[in-house]
Structures are given as C-alpha cells and as structure tokens.
Amino acid sequence: MVNSILVVTLYVNPMTGNDTNTGSRLSPFKSLTRALKVTKISTIIHLESGTYNAASGEVFPLIIPEKATVVGNETNKGIGIVISGSGEYQSPSFGMQNITLLLLENASLLGVTVTNTLAKGTAIWIESAAPTLANNTLRDCGREGVFTTGTAKPTILDNIFVQNTTSGLVMAGHSQGEVLGNVFQRNPLGIVISDFAAPKIANNKLSENRTAIALSRNAQPVLRQNLIAKNTQGGLLVNGNAVPDLGNTEDSGDNIFRDNSEFDLYNGTTQKLISVGNQLNPSLVKGLVELIPASLVAVSTSFSKAPTESPSPQFLEFPNLDGHWAEPFIQALVRMDLIHAFADGSYQPDKPMTRAQYAVLVAIAFNPFPKISAPDFTDVPKDFWAYSAIQIAASGGFVGGFSDRTFRPDQNVQRLQVIVSLVNGLGLPAVDNDILEVYSDRHTIPDYAQKAVATATQQKIIVNYPDPQLLAPLRRATRAEVAAMVYQALVAIGRTSAIKSVYVGLHSRS
Incomplete structure (x- = not known):
C-alpha cells in the first residue's frame, strides 16, 4: 500500500485576491489569515507582493502550523512582501x-x-x-x-x-x-x-x-x-x-x-x-x-592552495575517514586530483563547505567553458586566494552573486545551492516535477528550484544521508555531501563510473 502525503498549495494576493475565492493560482485568497484557516499538514502558501496587515484583512497573531510552509520571494529576502501587525x-x-507570527x-x-x-x-x-x-x-x-x-x-x-x-x-x-x-x-x-x-x-x-x-x-x-x-x-x-x-x-x-x-x-x-x-x-x-x-591550530582552511596546485603525494588518500558513508566518493575524487586536504592531512567530511571552497571544487572538477562575463564581486578582491576559481565558476554558470554585488565567499553553501548549481552549470535537460514525490519534505523546495531538483534527482546527482527520502534543501552542505554530489555530477556527464550507494538514486515510498 502506498503511503503518500498530499501537498496542498494555496495562493494569496492582497491586491487582487478575495477571501471567498478558492485559493488557487488563478483565484487567490486576499489574506494569509484565510489561507491559514484551511491549512493542513504539508500545505504550501505562496504570497504575492503587497502588504499583509489589518487593513488587508489579517488577524494577528498569525500562527504557521506544523509542517506548513509560507513562501514569498527568497531571492530578494522578501522585499515587497510585508507582513506587518501585532496580536x-x-x-x-x-x-x-505582542507578536506578529508564531511558528x-x-x-x-x-x-x-x-x-x-x-x-x-x-x-x-x-x-x-x-x-x-x-x-x-x-x-x-x-x-x-x-x-x-x-x-x-x-x-x-x-x-x-x-x-x-x-x-x-x-x-x-x-x-x-x-x-x-x-x-x-x-x-x-x-x-x-x-x-x-x-x-x-x-x-x-x-x-x-x-x-x-x-x-x-x-x-x-x-x-x-x-x-x-x-x-x-x-x-x-x-x-x-x-x-x-x-x-x-x-x-x-x-x-x-x-x-x-x-x-x-x-x-x-x-x-x-x-x-x-x-x-x-x-x-x-x-x-x-x-x-x-x-x-x-592544526586545522587550516580547506583549499588554501591555489586552484591549480595538486595535493602533496602523502595526501593522495585520506587515512582517517574510518568507514564514513562518503568515503568512496571522497577517495575517488582524491585519486582524480580534484580535492585537497586540510593542513593535517584530513578531509573532515562533516564540516560545512564555504561558497569559496565550493567554487574552487567545481572550477577544478569541471573546468567550465565561459558562458557569461563573470562579475567583479565587491567582496572578492583580486588577491583573494580563490579569486580565479570564483571567476571561472561564475563565468561557467556554476555560481552567482547577490543583489548587492557580493559573493559572500565565507558563507556556507546550502544543499539546494549545490544542486541548482550543478544542474545549471552543466546545462542538464529539465524533467517533469512528478519525480519529486520521492522526497518526504518536497514541500520545502522553493518553486524556482523544483525543475533543477527534479533534474538532479533523475540524473542521480542528489545524495541524501542518512535518509534517502529527506532532501533537506535549506540545510548547509557538508564537505562529504558536496564531494558525493560533485562526483555524481561527473558520473552524469560520463566523466567517471558510478559508485553504488544506498544514499544515491530514486527510492519509492511505501
């Protein structure tokens, strides 16, 4: 028997909506309050631009219930989608x-x-x-x-x-x-x-x-x-x-x-x-x-070497992974001369990876052909250790900056950012979103990223540990997860052979 959780999607537009509508994309509610009244587990509520306040029909405090998702515009940090009020x-x-929202x-x-x-x-x-x-x-x-x-x-x-x-x-x-x-x-x-x-x-x-x-x-x-x-x-x-x-x-x-x-x-x-x-x-x-x-301190920043340097011979394989779930992927990338060690010769797979470190990895792994002119990020000077790699990754379509012209090289990269980056950078053909049914938390995938996640799922790029059905798109990516997904991307484009892992591929839900 298939045990499937129905994801309900509702739409709210304070400018054109009406609370007597059905809450669909073409017939949106006017208030978030109305949408929340019919919200159940695994409901996604999309907010259009406008001000959500008492004058537009909101009753505060607004309570976002268990496993519900309220989504505005993540790209610009919610500018123009304002919830204002108190209860x-x-x-x-x-x-x-006196609060506006209770989560x-x-x-x-x-x-x-x-x-x-x-x-x-x-x-x-x-x-x-x-x-x-x-x-x-x-x-x-x-x-x-x-x-x-x-x-x-x-x-x-x-x-x-x-x-x-x-x-x-x-x-x-x-x-x-x-x-x-x-x-x-x-x-x-x-x-x-x-x-x-x-x-x-x-x-x-x-x-x-x-x-x-x-x-x-x-x-x-x-x-x-x-x-x-x-x-x-x-x-x-x-x-x-x-x-x-x-x-x-x-x-x-x-x-x-x-x-x-x-x-x-x-x-x-x-x-x-x-x-x-x-x-x-x-x-x-x-x-x-x-x-x-x-x-x-024994540990230094990963990829502190120039992107063109090779690791020292003694670091050709990491001896201290101790059966870590990602060991096959990491050692394979080491043998391909694509990742480097920390100063003490370790890889430290469970540490987060920064955006600069990720740019270095994709620049080395894929050596992308320039598709666009890389911007001059205001926080990446030319003497920054990863400047060249960031320029290569950006011009190749693997990474981008923020609206304030920053790159934020020391910020940790998210799992979703890695997935979207690999699909966009490699130009993989899009597939139907139905494949996202394999994920128990698919309602947390932003609209803009669903095609990319579906494509990466079909191509077996996504690696989910410890639960293959839990995508956790907004969680920061560990160095192990990034290594595994980059390796799988190399598999997808025919650069290397697949590694069998229970954390890779499609898994039906029963």
Missing part, C-alpha cells in the same frame, strides 16, 4: 507577548519581510519548536525581530535583521538550533543569548550594531566564522555565568573581530575564556581571556 500571545515561558513545529517561513512596530513588539516568536526561517527580512520591530524560548531548536538561515528597537534575535530558555549566514545590522544588540540557550552561531555578519552579541546567565553558544565588525560599542559581551565556545585546538573559532569601537571581546565574568584561532585586536580584549593564535 497578543500567551507564552508559557514569558507570559503575554510551530517544522513550519517554514521563506522570503518575506516581517515587522511589528508596536512598542515591545516581536516579529516572530518560536516556543519549543523547530521551524525554519530562511531568506527573510526582520526589520523595524518595537522590540526584536525573532524570539526563541523553551526547547526551541530553529534553523535561522540567511536572513536580514535590521533596525529593530532592542535587538535582532533573542534566544532564551533552553534554545538550541543553528543561526547561519544571517546579517545583523543597525540593531542596539545584534544577537542576545540568555538562560541556558546553546545555539550554534556561524558565518553571520554583525555590523553597525551597538553591541554585536551579548551573552548572559548560563548561555553556552558555539561561535564559528562570524564577521563582527564596525559595531559602535563592541563585538562580544559576556556576562553572568555564560561560557561561549570560541574554538579549540581541534576546531578553531575563525571569528573575525574588526573595527569595533570599544571592545572586540569583553569578558565580564570571573571565569577565564579561551579564544582559539579568532582574529581580534588584543588591545580591545577586556577581562580574563586567553588568546591562542591560529598558527597553533
């Missing part, structure tokens, strides 16, 4: 709150702008749930853009937090989850982490805030590869019993603190903090802090 929500953790378990909010201008207003509240927030703009809120509490475990990916009255993001209670690749700008406090919260904060850019990150009580976040620059007071403020993970000799912090006014790192606690492999100005480090430089 009362009784939080089990913090009592009555429940496994809900997704993609490509919209959310604002709550009410005094002490919060745009998005997450209480003991694990939703996904990606490519949104949270701005001009009366208090903060996002508040997480309870046992929340959100994925907060590639959003913009700007000009909120108190802070961009607050994580309290026992919140965990991941905060990756976001921009926090012109907030009094960029990120606030309190109570027992212990999220991972990585690859974010925090600039022009008063203080970039403030920790209190028993917070224990992990901070990796963040750019914390030009904040008018300081970078990282640590109070109470908070103990941030700023790196260790096996996994350096790689955070960059630059041009902050009063301090880069201020430890207001009585416990000594250890900072490993971070770039700080020692004169702007206050309190008990031990600074261990990157030169003493």
